[in-house]
Amino acid sequence: MAGATYTRIYLHERPVADITPTTFKSEQLPLSSLVPGENEVLVKVHWLSLDPAMRGWLNDKRSYVPPVKIGETMRAGGLATVIKAGPGSELKEGDVVSTRPGMRCWTEYAVVKTKDCEKLVYPKGANMLDFLGALGMPGLTAYFGLLHVGAVKAGDVLVVSGAAGAVGSLVCQIGKKKGAKVYAIAGGKEKCKWLEEEVGVEKAFDYKDPKWKEEFKKVGYLDVYFDNVGGETLDFMLTRLKVGARIPLCGAISDYNNPHPKGLSGYMNLISQRAKIEGFIVFDYAKEYPAAISEMASWLADGTLKRKFHIVEGLDNAPKALPMLFTGGNTGKLVVKVSDPVNKDAAKL
Ligand SMILES: NC(=O)c1ccc[n+]([C@@H]2O[C@H](COP(=O)([O-])OP(=O)(O)OC[C@H]3O[C@@H](n4cnc5c(N)ncnc54)[C@H](OP(=O)(O)O)[C@@H]3O)[C@@H](O)[C@H]2O)c1
Missing domain, CATH: 3.90.180.10 (Medium-chain alcohol dehydrogenases, catalytic domain)
Structure with missing residues (x-):
């Protein structure tokens, strides 16, 4: 050499x-x-x-x-x-x-x-x-963010933004496995089609369609909003909370390139709905990774996690x-x- x-x-x-x-x-x-x-x-x-x-x-x-x-x-x-x-x-x-x-x-x-x-x-x-x-950072982020921070349970209405991405697509699948009714938000028709037809969410909303918020209101109110994008979508979701709703604040990609992000106008809904918004960093769960990896791996092995x-x-x-x-x-x-x-x-x- x-x-x-x-x-x-x-x-x-x-x-x-x-x-x-x-x-x-x-x-x-x-x-x-x-x-x-x-x-x-x-x-x-x-x-x-x-x-x-x-x-x-x-x-x-x-x-x-x-x-x-x-x-x-x-x-x-x-x-x-x-x-x-x-x-x-x-x-x-x-x-x-x-x-x-x-x-x-x-x-x-x-x-x-x-x-x-x-x-x-x-x-x-x-x-x-x-x-x-699934067995690395995206999978662990999805797993702990949804199950520990979001405390999702069977029957919950779960909404996931950035849903066609690495973390989001796994959150949708874990949510389904835990018995939640999963609604996805992603950019573009192709991604929404993939989420509905292959990932198997109830419905996917294209946030680039100007009418998506009106359509989304037909879902009613939500128990868990897994937020990958922040900004305007988070602000809208703050108006769609049920009493006791949880928002795992995973990421805010819509603002990462923005040197001057705007604040949230809908935050007062957290008070009226006794709701919780909580930021988290996956590395804080390092001690619990083995159990999560074992459960995720079992889903990969039986072919139920895509x-x-x-x-x-x-x-x-x-x-x-x-x-x-x-x-x-x-x-x-x-x-x-x-x-x-x-x-x-x-x-x-
Ligand atoms: N808290 C933690 O420990 C932790 C760990 C890992 C990741 N994260 C966060 O999780 C989120 C997802 O990460 P990932 O690795 O899975 O990335 P990813 O979702 O695979 O890729 C990013 C996606 O974000 C969407 N996006 C980009 N700009 C947007 C905008 N302005 N508005 C709405 N959506 C936008 C794009 O999808 P569309 O085509 O749908 O717009 C893009 O494909 C990120 O915010 C990341 O920082 C947090």
């Missing part, structure tokens, strides 16, 4: 609003510069997760994680194979791992701390990509793919394929 190089993509300038062609830059570096130290491993990256939260990591603001620094390789969760283990590492060459979202994974190769990697243990019927979908991935080929396309999350270009979980797994059997494709 003498003279071999690898590509990494780093934050070049912070976007003020939308991500632009100059937000990220890429460079080639000698592979020989990547040497794992004590309790570190050199990994070859195969898959990257693209997540709306990444937009927030580009802002120089206080949040639940520090911002990505200018010049730093862009952060992302990923799936990778260990190429070389440093001294003291519990991982060994050939292990297939997931890297925590905090790792700098917009790169073909990386040196990461062993403690920031988790060796994949495949439940029956699971494959590698499931660790970025997977949907939107795959973009090539690390170089990651900067163009990330903004798709903000224009609705993806259905299901958006991922980037960086390279083929080193060992196809170990990766269980």
Whole structure:
């Protein structure tokens, strides 16, 4: 491998609003510069997760994680194979791992701390990509947001925004499994058709149709609103609450690129309806992940939980793919394929 190089993509300038062609830059570096130290491993990256939260990591603001620094390789969760283990590492060459979202994974190769990697243990019927979908952050977010924060129960009217996305499409399916009547909100006829015909929601509403709110009122009032988008849709849902309704505030993608988000005018309905709105971060449930993964895996194994991935080929396309999350270009979980797994059997494709 003498003279071999690898590509990494780093934050070049912070976007003020939308991500632009100059937000990220890429460079080639000698592979020989990547040497794992004590309790570190050199990994070859195969898959990257693209997540709306990444937009927030580009802002120089206080949040639940520090911002990505200018010049730093862009952060992302990923799936990778260990190429070389440093001294003291519990991982060994050939292990297939997931890297925590905090790792700098917009790169073909990386040196990461062993403690920031988790060796994949495949439940029956699971494959590698499931660790970025139902068994990864989107699945766990859907699971804990709906069942713990939303406390959904059989017979509830559940409304889900961002419903054709990674988290939303799983929330719809978990809600159905728990006996809720599920209504979806998504952008465009195609997504609504997919939600009704394949995901199996009662009805899907296209929020880009100017008449959708009038149509939605026919549903009546709701018990749980799982909010992925914030903004105007959240404000409208505040007017549709039953007494004791719950709103798990998962995300607010409609405002992530907006430097001056507007406030909510409908918040007083929370008082009259004795309703609850609660923000949450999936990482706070880390201790409970194994039980959730086991239940989600059983649904994957019996074929009752549908997977949907939107795959973009090539690390170089990651900067163009990330903004798709903000224009609705993806259905299901958006991922980037960086390279083929080193060992196809170990990766269980
Ligand atoms: N709290 C947590 O711990 C946690 C963890 C993971 C994710 N999240 C949040 O969960 C939400 C969904 O994440 P995801 O990974 O599943 O992404 P995703 O839903 O797969 O992709 C984002 C989707 O958002 C929709 N969207 C974009 N701009 C919009 C707008 N202005 N108004 C309404 N919808 C818009 C688009 O679908 P349409 O075509 O339907 O517009 C797009 O496909 C995000 O807000 C994310 O930040 C939170």
